[in-house]
Amino acid sequence: MLDLSNEQFKVGMYIRLSREDGDKQESESISNQRNILQRYVKEKNLTLVKEYIDDGISGTTFNRPGFNEMLQDIENKNINMVITKDLSRLGRDYIKTGFYIEEYFPKNNVRYIAITDDIDTYLDSNNNDITPFKAIMNDMYAKDISKKIRSVYKEKQKQGEYLCSTTAYGYKKHPSIRNKLVVDRKLQGIVKKIFDMYSNGQGSLEIVNYLNSHQYLSPLGYRKTGVIQDENKTGYNWNEVTICNMLRNEVYIGNTVQNKKSVISYKVKKIRTVEKENQIRVNNTHEPIIDKDTFEKVQCILKKRGTNTKLKYDYLLRGLLYCYHCKRKLQIVLKKNSKRNSKAHPYITCSDAKVRGCYPLSMNYEKLEKHITSILKKICKIYADKEVFERIYEKYQNKTLDIKIDYRNKLLQINKNINEINSNLDKMYIDKLKGVLQEEDYIRISKKLIFERTKLNEQKKELIQKLSKTEEKVDNKNRKKEIEELIENFLKLEKIDKMYLYRLINKIEIDKDKNIYIYFNFSKLNSMAKNMDEFIRIEELISEKNVY
Numbered sequence: 001m002l003d004l005s006n007e008q009f010k011v012g013m014y015i016r017l018s019r020e021d022g023d024k025q026e027s028e029s030i031s032n033q034r035n036i037l038q039r040y041v042k043e044k045n046l047t048l049v050k051e052y053i054d055d056g057i058s059g060t061t062f063n064r065p066g067f068n069e070m071l072q073d074i075e076n077k078n079i080n081m082v083i084t085k086d087l088s089r090l091g092r093d094y095i096k097t098g099f100y101i102e103e104y105f106p107k108n109n110v111r112y113i114a115i116t117d118d119i120d121t122y123l124d125s126n127n128n129d130i131t132p133f134k135a136i137m138n139d140m141y142a143k144d145i146s147k148k149i150r151s152v153y154k155e156k157q158k159q160g161e162y163l164c165s166t167t168a169y170g171y172k173k174h175p176s177i178r179n180k181l182v183v184d185r186k187l188q189g190i191v192k193k194i195f196d197m198y199s200n201g202q203g204s205l206e207i208v209n210y211l212n213s214h215q216y217l218s219p220l221g222y223r224k225t226g227v228i229q230d231e232n233k234t235g236y237n238w239n240e241v242t243i244c245n246m247l248r249n250e251v252y253i254g255n256t257v258q259n260k261k262s263v264i265s266y267k268v269k270k271i272r273t274v275e276k277e278n279q280i281r282v283n284n285t286h287e288p289i290i291d292k293d294t295f296e297k298v299q300c301i302l303k304k305r306g307t308n309t310k311l312k313y314d315y316l317l318r319g320l321l322y323c324y325h326c327k328r329k330l331q332i333v334l335k336k337n338s339k340r341n342s343k344a345h346p347y348i349t350c351s352d353a354k355v356r357g358c359y360p361l362s363m364n365y366e367k368l369e370k371h372i373t374s375i376l377k378k379i380c381k382i383y384a385d386k387e388v389f390e391r392i393y394e395k396y397q398n399k400t401l402d403i404k405i406d407y408r409n410k411l412l413q414i415n416k417n418i419n420e421i422n423s424n425l426d427k428m429y430i431d432k433l434k435g436v437l438q439e440e441d442y443i444r445i446s447k448k449l450i451f452e453r454t455k456l457n458e459q460k461k462e463l464i465q466k467l468s469k470t471e472e473k474v475d476n477k478n479r480k481k482e483i484e485e486l487i488e489n490f491l492k493l494e495k496i497d498k499m500y501l502y503r504l505i506n507k508i509e510i511d512k513d514k515n516i517y518i519y520f521n522f523s524k525l526n527s528m529a530k531n532m533d534e535f536i537r538i539e540e541l542i543s544e545k546n547v548y
């Protein structure tokens with residue numbers, strides 16, 4: 001180190017204050033630090049060049065604007081001395097603080113003084129030997145404070161207090177109650193619109209296009225400008241990620257979910273996602289914008305649609321195909337033909353075949369997709385043609401009615417037979433008592449009759465089950481309107497959209513013989529699918545007649 005007189009030292013005063021570090025006492029305030037440093041400079045006859053302040057930045061990081069400015073001045077040789085009130089003002093990270101004191105400052109011929117800790121790198125003082133130890137203390141202190149702050153936060157979150165600095169689009173902070181959300185009435189309608197569009201089968205991209213073409217500013221844009229809709233909007237566009245995050249956010253049904261992201265440690269400020277079970281969820285903390293049914297429906301569509309962006313192709317039927325036997329989801333895998341240089345084709349297979357010995361289904365996916373879409377179009381077309389549909393459906397209803405009557409008649413007959421057996425058993429018992437019937441004959445015949453009765457009872461149970469299955473669930477009016485709109489839109493599509501498919505179809509099961517069972521979300525369509533061949537045949541008959 002150079003041998004300089006005090007006047008030759010060009011001093012940079014470094015001041016740092018951070019509430020995050022627990023600097024609450026007046027002794028740590030900026031003005032107090034400044035007073036101490038100025039007094040020192042005056043007393044020691046030093047030359048003050050500049051004051052560097054980092055207000056509100058933790059000592060656990062060294063990436064602070066004031067600190068960086070100071071380093072720049074050191075490198076430009078504008079200063080050759082740094083003073084701080086104490087060591088912890090310089091930093092609370094032991095390793096990095098040590099680096100500046102023991103390496104950086106000496107290398108750049110900078111004298112460092114921490115006044116209240118009696119550290120002066122210019123003097124060969126014993127105090128300097130405890131510098132590393134002091135730094136460790138500061139480091140531990142930071143760790144402790146960081147823990148304390150986090151536990152206070154968690155406690156408040158458990159009480160349902162809303163602690164994020166920003167609010168979800170559609171909400172604002174309560175004007176008088178701290179940490180409480182209220183609905184932002186101006187945005188309520190647009191949030192509803194987004195959920196309605198998605199639950200009615202429109203995709204996130206369609207919603208983004210709608211919002212952007214209607215000049216709505218993104219949530220960020222609204223936060224920054226306070227403007228919801230602007231004719232001359234430039235930038236602040238919506239994107240699919242924002243929409244999907246909104247659609248998943250339980251805030252809209254009145255719940256507060258916090259601790260979703262957490263900082264790994266007080267030193268490494270990397271953020272990781274917290275597992276769902278460790279998140280802090282409090283229900284009904286504020287007024288909802290979206291009703292629970294709509295929210296559930298949206299979650300259902302989101303889940304089925306999946307967010308697997310890694311896949312190159314997203315197969316139309318992915319997520320809908322199930323194994324008829326083990327009821328597990330079927331996999332779509334790429335397989336090459338045995339022929340050389342052939343292209344790989346997607347095949348459907350039961351993932352359970354190898355593990356638990358389910359049927360090793362191997363089915364060409366592309367063919368299946370074509371088949372399913374043609375069936376769907378057919379069903380929707382018949383349904384959309386009201387006149388045709390009602391006529392066929394009536395016929396079908398009549399047919400089920402016939403089946404029902406048949407079941408009922410069979411059931412009556414079985415009941416009659418059971419009653420007969422019972423009365424015979426009674427008569428035989430009396431005959432036995434009278435001595436008309438021998439004991440061993442009685443046992444033999446009654447055994448036979450009881451066996452018959454058991455068989456009849458089994459048949460009866462089976463029939464009752466069948467009968468209840470034929471009871472058609474009646475779609476209510478809302479459902480009817482929903483399905484009509486859905487089918488109308490579906491038929492307008494040039495290319496079948498996954499969203500519509502998910503709303504129409506619940507699942508598709510395939511069995512080992514490659515029979516396909518389509519389960520719709522609407523009972524009328526289900527009965528059509530079951531009797532598809534007949535529907536198509538009658539429809540053809542009717543349309544042939546229409547030609548005349």
Ligand SMILES: [Zn+2]
Nearest residue numbers: 323326350358
């Ligand atoms: Zn299976």
